[in-house]
Amino acid sequence: MVTRTLAFALCVIFSAAAHAGSTGPDIDKVNGSIRIDEGQLAGDLETVNGSIHLGHHAKADSADTVNGSIEIGDDSELKSAETVNGAISLGQRARIHGDAESVNGAITLERGSEISGKVSNVNGRIRTEAARIGGDIETVAGDIEIGADSRIDGGLLVEKPSGWSWGKQKLPRVVIGPNAVVQGRLVFRREVELYVSSSARIGAVDGATAKPFSGATP
DSSP, X not given: OHHXXXXXXXXXXXXXXXXXXXXXXXXXXXXXXXXXXXXXXXXXXXXXXXXXXXXXXXXXXXXXXXXXXXXXXXXXXXXXXEEEESOEEEOTTOEESSOEEEEESOXXXXXXXXXXXXXXXSBXXXXXXXXXXXXXXXXXXXXXXXXXXXXXXXXXXXXXXXXXXXXXXXXXXXXXXTTOEEOSOEEESSOOEEXXXXXXXXXXEESSOOEEEOSSOO
């Protein structure tokens, strides 16, 4: 009897501990935005037509939408973020532990924020400000601005557009700011305007010629 009672007590303890470390409930919608209030926990957040907003100091698993933006407040955390038509923005010291992907939308990392995986889009500016990205940055037609004191542990890839295009296309503008670091290769499969601060450190460049600059911006 003592053994059975002890075993039951241990099960209760382990179950409570597992529950305490988990996130909150999943939220799944078709039409409508999802908002997680400051300091709250949530699980997977999914909607089709609507934005997703995490308040400051909030935590959730994945955030996925089709038509809408994803906004992550200061000091908040997500495992991954994905949208088709919409921007992804991280507040100060916010974290995404996996990838951040948009098709048509900007991706912005404010000061002290971090994305551990890959950052990618097709159209829209990708900008970091004293932030870190653990994987690669990939785009087709978006500008890339690696702000001062940012660190990219992977590389940069600007892919060649597929299909036909009419008229003269705007060239993507890539800026590597003061004291920024890009560890991996910078690969450009289409023409770009590339500017690199004299105090930045970057990997090998393939497909473009870097134009050095001093000061805060080119």
